[in-house]
Amino acid sequence: MTGPTWLDEGLEHIWLPYAQMKTAPRPVAVRSTHGTRIVLHDGRELVDGICSWWAAVHGYNHPYxxxxxxxxxxxxxxxxxxxxxxxxxxxxxxxxxxxxxxxxxxxxxxxxxxxxxxxxxxxxxxxxxxxxxxxxxxxxxxxxxxxxxxxxxxxxxxxxxxxxxxxxxxxxxxxxxxxxxxxxxxxxxxxxxxxxxxxxxxxxxxxxxxxxxxxxxxxxxxxxxxxxxxxxxxxxxxxxxxxxxxxxxxxxxxxxxxxxxxxxxxxxxxxxxxxxxxxxxxxxxxxxxxxxxxxxxxxxxxxxxxxxxxxxxxxxxxxxxxxxEPRLEQVAEIEKHLNAVLGPLRDGPQVADVRIRGSVGAVEMRQAFDVQAVRRRFIDEGVFIRPIGKTIYLAPSYTIDRDELTTLTEAIVRTAVG
Ligand SMILES: Cc1ncc(COP(=O)(O)O)c(C=O)c1O
Structure with a gap:
């Protein structure tokens, strides 16, 4: 894959976080953000499950x-x-x-x-x-x-x-x-x-x-x-x-x-x-x-x-x-959804544990998996989710809507049962 130019040129010089620069997968070029969405350079949009290291709690580009x-x-x-x-x-x-x-x-x-x-x-x-x-x-x-x-x-x-x-x-x-x-x-x-x-x-x-x-x-x-x-x-x-x-x-x-x-x-x-x-x-x-x-x-x-x-x-x-704005109520709604959709994964043979509190939902798998391959697959599916070790988790913006949250949790369900 080539382009955009700034990425190809900059990759020669930038030193990325927690990354073996020789083997790290090429980062995904982002053009802009809005709400819970990351707009990629090629025009695709990802629903963001982790809101930039858990920080963008009001979603991206909140006008206020x-x-x-x-x-x-x-x-x-x-x-x-x-x-x-x-x-x-x-x-x-x-x-x-x-x-x-x-x-x-x-x-x-x-x-x-x-x-x-x-x-x-x-x-x-x-x-x-x-x-x-x-x-x-x-x-x-x-x-x-x-x-x-x-x-x-x-x-x-x-x-x-x-x-x-x-x-x-x-x-x-x-x-x-x-x-x-x-x-x-x-x-x-x-x-x-x-x-x-x-x-x-x-x-x-x-x-x-x-x-x-x-x-x-x-x-x-x-x-x-x-x-x-x-x-x-x-x-x-x-x-x-x-x-x-x-x-x-x-x-x-x-x-x-x-x-x-x-x-x-x-x-x-x-x-x-x-x-x-x-x-x-x-x-x-x-x-x-x-x-x-x-x-x-x-x-x-x-x-x-x-x-x-x-x-x-x-x-x-x-x-x-x-x-x-009703942030804490939104967190309570997210928690309800996570409990309803991720909670039942506890019974799955491949799942070691499901942990949910507030807006954080984590599914820990029994077996280690290829984290990079799973990250890539998530992007292909239109979501941005980055497992840590054997744990696939969400910590989204509190403003995420129900359909977007469903998109995220369904991607996790597919991975956890698939
Ligand atoms: C609990 C906790 N403490 C400290 C830090 C470090 O914060 P920063 O990355 O802003 O230096 C983090 C970052 O993830 C964190 O999660």
Whole structure:
């Protein structure tokens, strides 16, 4: 296949994500997007099942988002937050503080999820230093977790199951525990926190481990993690970069579960998927340790594009849409459909598990399959679905209509039973 020219030329120079450039299949050239559709260079349209790494929750090109961004662009694409202030970042901080559960109310902006996690971990380390003078420099994370691709975030990912095992020797060593799904594993977690007084924070993807293949755990598991952290006075970080903004049926996994962390990270759908922006939100209790006459107690972090005005304008518009359009009801409808159509696949001989929560539906197959071949077949069938390992999943825009959702689920059903 040849063309378009920009693709042929650019392939000589571009270095793609998670790809062996020598053997990676040629990417599919996209001309434009609208709604839940990706329009290909050759004019075909794909129904998108994963809305660009789970971010475009209002669908593509939502006119309200685009208008808000156009207005902001005319006014001012961005000014730095060091010494200057602009309305979009300050308004967004106020709105996120109002939206976040518990006393999570102090918002630090960055430009990617990985950096938001780095900031959360950094806050935890310094919180210990500021409050007690203790040096606590390691973290406890869970098997199956994924928190980003930067160095310290790699170290809190699952050491074997993530794609970062190669870097093991270069990473700081952390404590990796099993999720406390029962009394035994809860006791193990408790023992780890009791024994290792160098643990600065516990970090978890609450209710849903996305990159591990949409693995889900129950609310009781999260409650056990919260209880263990409370018992040992260790801050708990919820990485809600995937689960935030309605994905699981409530605004956050914290809202869905009723379990509140001390620090929360947000990204992806924060801007409705149109520009990069991320946030780390700390509780007032955590923040108070930094609020001091002592300059050395300040948080020394400041990305160039933090609180990017255009991104914040998109995020404010995205929050407006959560108020003016029935997003959570749409997620509930998607969940109903996923249960009705994917749920029965549980009985299939080739299916190991079906996991559904909110707008996420995952079918895990028993046997490994040729992921690239399945991805290609999906595209030929007019859908964009990208299995992870043995798991075929959907995490679509909440605005997807019933026919489009049926197109996606039927493609999965054909693969799962075929
Ligand atoms: C739970 C979680 N944390 C962190 C990240 C990293 O975010 P980013 O890719 O914006 O750096 C991701 C990305 O998929 C994620 O799913």
């Amino acid at each position: 988002l685009l208008d808000a961004m156009r207005r902001q662009l005319e006014l001012m694409p961005h000014v730095m937050l060091g010494g200057l202030a602009h309305e979009q970042a300050y308004t967004l901080a106020t709105r996120l503080a109002a939206l976040a559960p518990g006393d999570l109310s102090k918002v630090f902006f960055s430009e990617s999820g990985s950096v938001a996690v780095e900031v959360a971990l950094k806050i935890a380390v310094q919180w210990w230093r500021n409050t007690t003078g203790q040096v606590r420099s390691r973290f406890l994370a869970f098997r199956g977790g994924y928190h980003g691709d930067t160095f310290v975030t790699m170290s809190v990912c699952d050491p074997e199951d993530s794609m970062h095992s190669l870097f093991g020797p270069a990473l700081p060593t952390q404590y990796i525990a099993d999720l406390p799904v029962d009394d035994q594993s809860a006791a193990d977690l408790d023992r780890l926190l009791e024994t290792h007084r160098d643990i600065a924070a516990v970090i978890i993807e609450p209710l849903l481990q996305g990159a591990a293949g949409m693995r889900m755990h129950d609310i009781a598991t999260l409650q056990r993690v919260r209880a263990a952290c409370d018992q040992h006075g260790v801050p708990l970080i919820f990485d809600e970069i995937f689960t935030g903004f309605g994905r699981l049926g409530g605004m956050f996994a914290a809202t869905v579960s009723g379990v509140t962390p001390d620090i929360m990270t947000l990204g992806k759908a924060l801007t409705g998927g149109v520009t990069p922006l991320a946030a780390t939100i700390a509780s007032r209790r955590i923040y108070e340790a930094f609020h001091s006459d002592d300059a050395t107690k300040a948080l020394m972090h400041g990305p160039t594009y933090m609180g990017h005005a255009l991104g914040c304008a998109a995020a404010n518009a995205s929050l407006d849409l959560f108020q003016s």
